Amino acid sequence: MIERGLERMLFASRWLLLPFYLGLVIALGLLAFKFVQKLVELFPHFVELDFESTIVASLKLVDIALTGNLLLMVILAGYENFISPIQTDKPGERPSWMGKTSFGDLKMKLIASIVAISAIQLLEAFMDIEHTNKTDAAWLVGIHLTFVVSGVLLAVMDRIGNSNH
Numbered sequence: 810m811i812e813r814g815l816e817r818m819l820f821a822s823r824w825l826l827l828p829f830y831l832g833l834v835i836a837l838g839l840l841a842f843k844f845v846q847k848l849v850e851l852f853p854h855f856v857e858l859d860f861e862s863t864i865v866a867s868l869k870l871v872d873i874a875l876t877g878n879l880l881l882m883v884i885l886a887g888y889e890n891f892i893s894p895i896q897t898d899k900p901g902e903r904p905s906w907m908g909k910t911s912f913g914d915l916k917m918k919l920i921a922s923i924v925a926i927s928a929i930q931l932l933e934a935f936m937d938i939e940h941t942n943k944t945d946a947a948w949l950v951g952i953h954l955t956f957v958v959s960g961v962l963l964a965v966m967d968r969i970g971n972s973n974h
Contacts, residue, residue, distance in 0.1 A: 811900070823892050824892060826887070826892055827892060829869050829887075830884050830888050830892070831847060831889060833880055833883060833884045834884060835879060836880060837877060840873060840877050840880065841877065843872065843873060844873045847869060847870060847873065848870065848884075849853060851866050851870075861936050863931050864936055865937060868929050868932060869930055869933070871929060872929045875922055875926050876880065876926060878922065879919065879922040879923075879943065880921070881928075882910075882918055883915070883919070885904070885907055885974075886907070886914075886918075887915070887916045889907060889910075890910070890911070890915070892914060895907065899931075913967050913971075916963060916967070917967060918966060920956070920959060920960040921960065923956055924953070924956045924957055924960050924965045927949075927952065927953045927956045930949060930953075931949050931950065931953050934946050934949050
C-alpha cells in the first residue's frame with residue numbers, strides 16, 4: 810500500500826514539468842513578437858539595402874524562425890513524452906512527427922536545429938567579414954564545429970544504442 814502510494818506520487822510528479830512548458834510557450838510568444846518587430850524594422854529600408862544586407866536581414870529572420878521551431882518541438886514533444894498525450898479534434902491537425910518522436914529523436918532534432926542556427930550565425934559573420942573581428946570569427950567557427958562534432962557523436966551514440974536493441 811505504501812509502495813503503491815509512492816508510485817502514484819512519483820507518476821503524478823510529471824505534472825511538475827508543466828510550468829516549464831508553459832514558460833516555453835510564453836518564450837515562443839515573445840520570439841514571435843521579436844520576429845514581427847524585426848520584420849517591421851526591415852520594411853522601410855528594404856528597397857535601399859544592398860544584396861548582402863538583404864541576405865543578412867533574411868538570415869536573421871530565418872534564425873528567429875528556426876529558434877521558434879526548436880521551441881515548439883520541445884514544447885509539444887516534451888509535453889507528450891513526459892506529461893500526457895495531446896488529443897486533437899480535427900484529423901490532420903497534429904504534426905506528423907508528434908507521437909512518434911522519442912527522447913532520442915528529440916535530442917537529434919534539437920542538435921540539428923542548434924547546428925543550423927549556429928551555421929546561420931556563422932554565415933552572417935562571413936557575409937560582413939570586413940566588419941567582423943577575426944577573433945570573433947574564429948570563435949564562431951570553433952563553436953560551430955563543436956556543435957557539429959557534438960551532433961555527430963550524439964548520432965553515433967544513438968545508432969550504437971539502437972543497434973543493441
